[in-house]
Amino acid sequence: MSHIKKLKCLLCGKEYKAEEVRYNCPKCGDEGILEIFYDYSKIKTDFNRETLKKNQEFSMWRYLPLLPVDDPTQIGPLKVGWSPLYEVQNIRKNLGMASLWIKDDGRNPTASLKDRPSAIAVVKARELKEKIVTCASTGNAASSLAGAAASVGLKSYIFVPQTAPSAKIAQLLVFGSTVFAVRGSYDEAFDLSIKATREFGWYNRNTAFNPYMVEGKKTVALEIIEQMNFEVPDYIFVSVGDGCIISGVAKAYKDMSSLGFIDRLPKLVAVQAEGCRPIVEAINGNGTVKFVEPSTIADSIAVGIPRNRLMAVRDVRESGGFGVAVSDKEILVAIKYLGTEQGIFAEPAGSTAFAGLVKALKEGKVSKKDKIVVLVTGNGLKDVESAKKAGGEVLVIDPDLKALKEIMNH
Amino acid sequence: MSHIKKLKCLLCGKEYKAEEVRYNCPKCGDEGILEIFYDYSKIKTDFNRETLKKNQEFSMWRYLPLLPVDDPTQIGPLKVGWSPLYEVQNIRKNLGMASLWIKDDGRNPTASLKDRPSAIAVVKARELKEKIVTCASTGNAASSLAGAAASVGLKSYIFVPQTAPSAKIAQLLVFGSTVFAVRGSYDEAFDLSIKATREFGWYNRNTAFNPYMVEGKKTVALEIIEQMNFEVPDYIFVSVGDGCIISGVAKAYKDMSSLGFIDRLPKLVAVQAEGCRPIVEAINGNGTVKFVEPSTIADSIAVGIPRNRLMAVRDVRESGGFGVAVSDKEILVAIKYLGTEQGIFAEPAGSTAFAGLVKALKEGKVSKKDKIVVLVTGNGLKDVESAKKAGGEVLVIDPDLKALKEIMNH
Numbered sequence: 143m144s145h146i147k148k149l150k151c152l153l154c155g156k157e158y159k160a161e162e163v164r165y166n167c168p169k170c171g172d173e174g175i176l177e178i179f180y181d182y183s184k185i186k187t188d189f190n191r192e193t194l195k196k197n198q199e200f201s202m203w204r205y206l207p208l209l210p211v212d213d214p215t216q217i218g219p220l221k222v223g224w225s226p227l228y229e230v231q232n233i234r235k236n237l238g239m240a241s242l243w244i245k246d247d248g249r250n251p252t253a254s255l256k257d258r259p260s261a262i263a264v265v266k267a268r269e270l271k272e273k274i275v276t277c278a279s280t281g282n283a284a285s286s287l288a289g290a291a292a293s294v295g296l297k298s299y300i301f302v303p304q305t306a307p308s309a310k311i312a313q314l315l316v317f318g319s320t321v322f323a324v325r326g327s328y329d330e331a332f333d334l335s336i337k338a339t340r341e342f343g344w345y346n347r348n349t350a351f352n353p354y355m356v357e358g359k360k361t362v363a364l365e366i367i368e369q370m371n372f373e374v375p376d377y378i379f380v381s382v383g384d385g386c387i388i389s390g391v392a393k394a395y396k397d398m399s400s401l402g403f404i405d406r407l408p409k410l411v412a413v414q415a416e417g418c419r420p421i422v423e424a425i426n427g428n429g430t431v432k433f434v435e436p437s438t439i440a441d442s443i444a445v446g447i448p449r450n451r452l453m454a455v456r457d458v459r460e461s462g463g464f465g466v467a468v469s470d471k472e473i474l475v476a477i478k479y480l481g482t483e484q485g486i487f488a489e490p491a492g493s494t495a496f497a498g499l500v501k502a503l504k505e506g507k508v509s510k511k512d513k514i515v516v517l518v519t520g521n522g523l524k525d526v527e528s529a530k531k532a533g534g535e536v537l538v539i540d541p542d543l544k545a546l547k548e549i550m551n552h
Numbered sequence: 553m554s555h556i557k558k559l560k561c562l563l564c565g566k567e568y569k570a571e572e573v574r575y576n577c578p579k580c581g582d583e584g585i586l587e588i589f590y591d592y593s594k595i596k597t598d599f600n601r602e603t604l605k606k607n608q609e610f611s612m613w614r615y616l617p618l619l620p621v622d623d624p625t626q627i628g629p630l631k632v633g634w635s636p637l638y639e640v641q642n643i644r645k646n647l648g649m650a651s652l653w654i655k656d657d658g659r660n661p662t663a664s665l666k667d668r669p670s671a672i673a674v675v676k677a678r679e680l681k682e683k684i685v686t687c688a689s690t691g692n693a694a695s696s697l698a699g700a701a702a703s704v705g706l707k708s709y710i711f712v713p714q715t716a717p718s719a720k721i722a723q724l725l726v727f728g729s730t731v732f733a734v735r736g737s738y739d740e741a742f743d744l745s746i747k748a749t750r751e752f753g754w755y756n757r758n759t760a761f762n763p764y765m766v767e768g769k770k771t772v773a774l775e776i777i778e779q780m781n782f783e784v785p786d787y788i789f790v791s792v793g794d795g796c797i798i799s800g801v802a803k804a805y806k807d808m809s810s811l812g813f814i815d816r817l818p819k820l821v822a823v824q825a826e827g828c829r830p831i832v833e834a835i836n837g838n839g840t841v842k843f844v845e846p847s848t849i850a851d852s853i854a855v856g857i858p859r860n861r862l863m864a865v866r867d868v869r870e871s872g873g874f875g876v877a878v879s880d881k882e883i884l885v886a887i888k889y890l891g892t893e894q895g896i897f898a899e900p901a902g903s904t905a906f907a908g909l910v911k912a913l914k915e916g917k918v919s920k921k922d923k924i925v926v927l928v929t930g931n932g933l934k935d936v937e938s939a940k941k942a943g944g945e946v947l948v949i950d951p952d953l954k955a956l957k958e959i960m961n962h
Contacts (some may be wrong), residue, residue: 200610220895221636221659228629231703247656249631249659253894253933293895295642304948309719309936315943316932318892322956330951337953342960347788482728484659485630522726523663523933526719535724536733538714541740543747546732550752 145185146210149176149353152452153438158408160210165351175453178210182400191403194368198223202258202361208244208397209262213284216268218294218482222257223361227369227515233484237503241513243370244496246486247362248521252282252289252313254442254489258320259358260286264294266354272345278335280328280383280442281310282520290319301331301342307441307549308422327436328488329447350449359390360397360403362499366515367398374510375408379502381494381519382412383443383452391517391529392457401465408515409463411508413442413498414455415470421448422465424455431455439470439528442491442520455486464507468497476500477522477532487522487529495519555595556620559586559602562862566747574680575761585863586763588620592810599811600902605779610634612668612771618807619672619771620764621673626678628704632667633771635659637779637925642893646912651923654906656896657772658931662699662723663690664852664899665797665929669768670696673757674704676764682755685705690738690793690852692696692930694893698727709754711741717935737846739857753962759796760859763863769800770807776925777808777940785818786922787873790913791904791929792822793853794832795864801927802867819875819927821918822864823908825850825880831858832875834865843866847937849880852901852930874917886910887932887942897932897939 147540151167153174159165172182174280189207197204202223206214225247250257260283267275275291276282277299291298300314304323314321324331339346349355363378374395380388388410395407414422416440424431429449436444448454449458458465468476476493480486488496496516502508522529539545559568570575607614612719633670636656660786663802670693670897675711677685687697688711701708710724714733723781724731730804734741742758749756759765773788783807790798794813798820805817824832825848834841841861858864868875878886886903890896898906906926913916932939949955 172684215941218895219638219641221638226631231629231705249661252897253663289891289895289897292892293642308940310935312936312939312943313891313932316888316891316897316939316947317895318576318888320960321946323948324950324951325948334951334953334956341953341957358944366630381862391805393832410917478726478728480554481699481723482702483705483727483752485628485699485701485727486661488724521663521933522723523719523931525935526722529722531716531725533722536721536725538733538735541736541744543751545745546744546748549732549753 143518145181145207147179147181149178151176159331159545163312163344164352175350175450178353178357178518180208181399186401189401196236197222199265202261204506205292207363208364210357211265213269216265218261218264220251220290220293222261224365227366230484236483237510239510239514244486245362245366245517246514246518248488248492248518251284253521253524254282254286255359255362256282256286256297257290258361260290260347262354263287263352263356264290264296267296270345270389274299274344275347276300276335276339276344277347278328279308279333280444281326282442282524283347283349285310285313285317287317288314292317299367301335303331305329307527309526328445332401332449349384355395356386356390359387360394362517363391363394364398367394367404372404374404374406375515377411377508378408379411379413379495379499379514379516381443381491382414382454383445383491384419385448385450387519389450389453392461407461410458410461411457411463411498411502412465413495414443414465414467415473415494416467417470418444418446419467420446421451421454422467425453425458425543426479429455429459440473440490440491441525442492443494465500468494471499474528474532476527486518488518489520489522489524491526492520492522493520555591555617557589561586561856564803575756575763576584583862585760585860588763588767590618590807594959596877597950601813608812611865612671615771615774618774620767621813623679623757626675626676628671628700630661630700630703632660632671633869636896639777640673640894646893649920649924653925654896654928655772655776655925656900658898658928662695663697663931663934664692665769665772666692668771669765670700670757671752672764672768672785673697674700674706678704680755684709684754684858685757686745686749686754686850687757688742690854691716691943692852692934693757693759695723698724698729699889702727703738711745713738713741718936718938719934738855742859759794766796766800766803769797770804772920772927773801773804776785777804777814782814784814784816785925787819787918787924789821789822789823789905789924789926791901792824792864793800793855793858795831795858795860797909797929798822799860801866802871817871820868820871821912822875823905824853824866824875824877825904826877827875827880827882828854828856830856831861831864832877834861835875839865839869850883850900850904851935852899853904854885857862869947876908876912877905878911882907882911884942887939896928898928899932899936900931902928902930
């Protein structure tokens with residue numbers, strides 16, 4: 143890939159050319175995640191504010207010069223990205239804040255941010271002439287890969303924990319995936335999918351194993367940068383499981399800074415559930431991630447062995463940000479609050495970042511004067527059971543006005 | 553509203569000014585649906601191909617000159633419309649067709665086409681300084697109204713049949729609605745909501761009662777017209793419940809023809825479930841709609857008393873189109889087919905129109921050479937139970953390679 147300079151191992155520092163390596167650093171194995179470095183001086187020549195302004199491609203592909211794509215004809219048909227960034231006036235006023243934006247990335251084809259990296263994975267698989275793609279996932283990466291694969295006629299083999307919400311599994315089946323529901327955790331499904339990849343030679347899209355997934359995820363923040371007219375917020379709140387999305391956000395700002403679009407970087411805040419907060423503990427502690435047994439309603443971030451831990455902890459610390467953990471109750475309250483105050487429907491992991499903002503405000507870790515962006519990473523329809531817990535009760539009535547008037551007078 | 557010439561009763565022909573009337577024709581009652589007529593010569597002056605081309609508002613509001621809005625500052629923040637129109641190459645080739653497009657309108661804020669009319673309802677309510685909105689709905693109109701209301705701080709009272717899918721009810725509750733789950737059918741919930749409107753004075757968004765809902769729905773087809781670069785297809789397949797969406801599609805083409813954007817109109821095909829096909833029977837029969845007791849998996853179109861029957865039957869017949877009824881089984885097959893072949897996930901009523909196309913092709917009612925557009929009206933996450941019936945089974949395995957290899961060798 144002529145605009146990619148190198149892939150560099152996060153652990154040993156060894157550098158590779160794109161053609162030399164498919165997944166992690168062959169020398170370091172699992173933790174040897176490869177980072178992508180572009181030839182920014184080359185990219186600059188035809189990617190700037192003027193070309194962006196004229197660009198009529200309102201999807202993640204408007205950032206093609208900054209994406210690891212060799213052959214754009216391999217891009218699938220589904221419309222991914224360019225999700226709305228809302229200035230949420232009702233919530234901003236309620237919280238007494240000066241400025242607040244929410245990026246609703248549940249508006250993607252399969253209703254989560256993961257459609258972005260999966261779109262990249264499908265391009266890479268097709269460039270390599272692979273016919274079968276695979277991944278392990280708590281659910282969203284899986285359904286996004288399954289949908290993207292279906293749209294271009296690739297077969298998908300998917301590994302999910304048996305406990306994944308039924309909506310996510312239903313998506314997989316409708317998209318024609320072969321679904322392995324693993325009797326075990328996401329972490330076990332992940333390991334099995336790697337073994338399967340080695341055994342059967344499928345193209346693997348796993349987070350922090352496939353080096354290009356951060357590049358797909360970064361498009362959410364490339365959009366934020368442009369939608370905010372190149373103004374950089376003080377803080378960006380991101381829910382964290384494997385830690386790959388927050389590194390994508392960091393990468394977007396670093397890329398755009400290298401290209402001269404922006405002149406500073408935002409502080410990143412990693413938000414996790416109290417019942418599964420290895421990254422938060424590492425960020426706020428000594429930087430070392432200790433694995434945990436996850437226990438949270440937010441299934442998308444119930445990750446006890448965060449695969450992108452090294453990069454995520456580094457990125458948040460380098461940015462000057464911090465970690466926050468919120469309870470499942472706070473997550474459910476945030477779902478209801480986002481829905482009732484602003485008409486935004488988030489799944490538990492989708493509302494976790496917002497719950498983190500509420501907590502950080504309360505604890506004085508951020509100020510009401512700060513410019514803040516919160517990422518909503520998945521739609522609430524993905525997990526109706528949790529939504530019901532958040533939502534409350536219906537009033538059952540007979541179909542007559544008398545019954546209604548009685549209820550109304552209570 | 554200066555660009556609206558008149559509202560005209562479909563039944564008695566009496567004409568009203570916009571200021572004179574809020575809902576149906578006061579003279580004719582329920583069946584006296586009012587149609588909106590614009591001052592096209594006035595609209596023409598600053599709404600044409602050139603202005604559209606320059607318009608950077610990629611939402612339903614890019615068609616503001618053709619919408620019943622007095623005060624654009626009352627438009628809510630949620631991004632509605634400009635959903636993708638896919639040239640579905642995999643399916644087109646499978647079916648041996650010359651050209652086929654699918655409009656995926658499940659990509660709206662609350663995941664159905666109904667976000668379009670609900671966005672209009674909220675503007676009208678705010679223009680009238682109403683603080684409470686209401687509607688009866690099989691689910692999608694309800695959740696869209698609830699979301700739109702929440703986004704601008706209006707209160708919503710919603711009537712749904714107790715049998716509405718739990719995802720749709722969860723949405724309502726998360727959006728902060730007061731939800732009346734009526735022990736009865738959609739048709740009974742509808743009647744109760746009208747009584748409640750008269751009793752309590754809430755602003756009512758019911759289909760074919762509020763005259764502006766067709767205007768919101770038509771934006772889906774205004775987009776199709778522009779996305780097809782003003783080429784008019786031979787047929788548009790639309791699933792039909794109350795019959796309001798298909799009349800919206802007809803209205804879009806008629807409006808754009810009046811403005812000189814296009815020079816012909818498409819034939820419209822109304823698709824219903826076999827267990828609830830009053831409109832199809834009327835179109836293909838003598839034009840008279842007989843009420844039925846609905847029985848179908850496609851809850852969004854399980855409408856035994858279609859409120860927009862007169863307009864819908866007229867519109868399809870005038871267009872030279874026809875009606876098709878499909879079985880619940882065919883609807884489920886269509887869900888799986890759209891998902892597996894193209895990565896599009898539709899709810900049952902969303903896939904019904906496509907099932908109708910498959911049947912019409914088989915029966916020779918349309919040709920493989922015809923240019924055809926199919927509308928997908930809602931996302932499959934709205935009804936996971938049906939998706940599960942369509943999708944198939946997962947393979948449950950222990951987290952080890954040996955177990956996987958055994959399954960793979962079967």
